[in-house]
Amino acid sequence: MKLSSQDSHRFLRIHSNEMKVFMFTKENTLKSALFFLALVVTVTVITLTIGFGGNKSLDKGSRWISLGMDEIKSIEQLNEDQALKINSHLKELNDQEELRTNKDFQNTFIEEIRTENYPESAILSVEKTHIRVSSPLNYHDGYWVTKVKLPNIFFKGTVINDMHIDPYTKRVTVYAKLQVLGRTVSPAQVGPGEYVTDDDGNKTAHHPNSVYLNGSGQELSESDGTGEWWVKHSWVLDGEGYMNWELKPEEDYGEGTWVDGILLDDGITMKIGTLSDTENLLGFNTRKPIFKDNKLTYEVIRWEYENNESEPNEVFTLEWNYKTKKSAFDGLRRKPLGG
Numbered sequence: 208m209k210l211s212s213q214d215s216h217r218f219l220r221i222h223s224n225e226m227k228v229f230m231f232t233k234e235n236t237l238k239s240a241l242f243f244l245a246l247v248v249t250v251t252v253i254t255l256t257i258g259f260g261g262n263k264s265l266d267k268g269s270r271w272i273s274l275g276m277d278e279i280k281s282i283e284q285l286n287e288d289q290a291l292k293i294n295s296h297l298k299e300l301n302d303q304e305e306l307r308t309n310k311d312f313q314n315t316f317i318e319e320i321r322t323e324n325y326p327e328s329a330i331l332s333v334e335k336t337h338i339r340v341s342s343p344l345n346y347h348d349g350y351w352v353t354k355v356k357l358p359n360i361f362f363k364g365t366v367i368n369d370m371h372i373d374p375y376t377k378r379v380t381v382y383a384k385l386q387v388l389g390r391t392v393s394p395a396q397v398g399p400g401e402y403v404t405d406d407d408g409n410k411t412a413h414h415p416n417s418v419y420l421n422g423s424g425q426e427l428s429e430s431d432g433t434g435e436w437w438v439k440h441s442w443v444l445d446g447e448g449y450m451n452w453e454l455k456p457e458e459d460y461g462e463g464t465w466v467d468g469i470l471l472d473d474g475i476t477m478k479i480g481t482l483s484d485t486e487n488l489l490g491f492n493t494r495k496p497i498f499k500d501n502k503l504t505y506e507v508i509r510w511e512y513e514n515n516e517s518e519p520n521e522v523f524t525l526e527w528n529y530k531t532k533k534s535a536f537d538g539l540r541r542k543p544l545g546g
Contacts, residue, residue, distance in 0.1 A: 308341045399429075
């Protein structure tokens with residue numbers, strides 16, 4: 208079929224426009240692919256930094272940065288250039304640890320992306336990451352171990368506090384256990400409503416605060432045979448408290464005591480105990496990191512009110528050292544900040 212001159216021009220015009228659309232689509236597809244590749248490479252680099260080799264694998268800050276990157280990936284309102292800019296900033300925090308506490312560097316970036324009208328959800332994700340990597344509360348976050356004298360037992364007991372902090376939410380969670388010669392004495396390794404009986408006939412009940420941990424990052428309410436029971440004490444600093452039962456083994460744990468946790472004025476010491484019930488001030492613990500001779504340790508002091516005194520008395524002090532053992536909660540090793 209022979210086309211007229213007018214039809215020929217129309218045909219060429221249509222196909223020319225189709226070619227332009229095709230080239231535009233191809234160019235944008237390539238751009239999107241390159242953006243996605245760059246984003247994946249950046250996050251993969253951080254993930255590899257977290258997961259393999261050397262002290263970097265013990266760096267909790269890198270894990271917070273990786274979480275921030277995951278949040279950025281999930282924000283659909285961000286365009287490609289915005290997402291790349293934020294991830295480049297977070298990668299700088301990962302690679303240059305001194306920037307994690309550089310407030311000028313962080314505030315300048317926040318003001319810059321706010322001026323450029325970035326989505327508020329993206330700005331919040333960056334601010335949360337800044338708080339999580341810069342907070343002195345990170346000195347508390349670690350796998351802490353101490354020795355204690357036990358009544359009627361020749362060998363000392365080992366107390367473990369696997370302590371996790373989210374500096375943004377101020378949630379503190381301690382997974383604790385008491386061991387003697389490597390054997391867990393408390394909490395009893397039995398489920399709710401059950402007891403364990405020792406060679407002398409002494410019974411220990413299921414601990415009311417206990418949760419089952421198998422390294423999966425989840426707390427279980429029953430055993431699956433792959434982990435252990437741990438006593439969980441968790442509070443929000445200057446916020447939500449919890450019902451507390453002590454770590455020691457008991458046949459009957461009773462009703463428990465409501466306790467709260469606050470952060471003292473020094474910005475680093477925690478105070479946990481009967482703080483809100485002024486008519487029933489039983490006592491409290493203070494927890495803080497100790498820096499001495501370029502070494503980081505941890506200190507827990509027990510304070511109690513005796514004989515209706517208005518001021519508490521120091522009952523005992525425990526000094527803790529951190530270990531780079533796997534957390535029973537998520538199966539990951541870490542060091543506290545400064546460790």
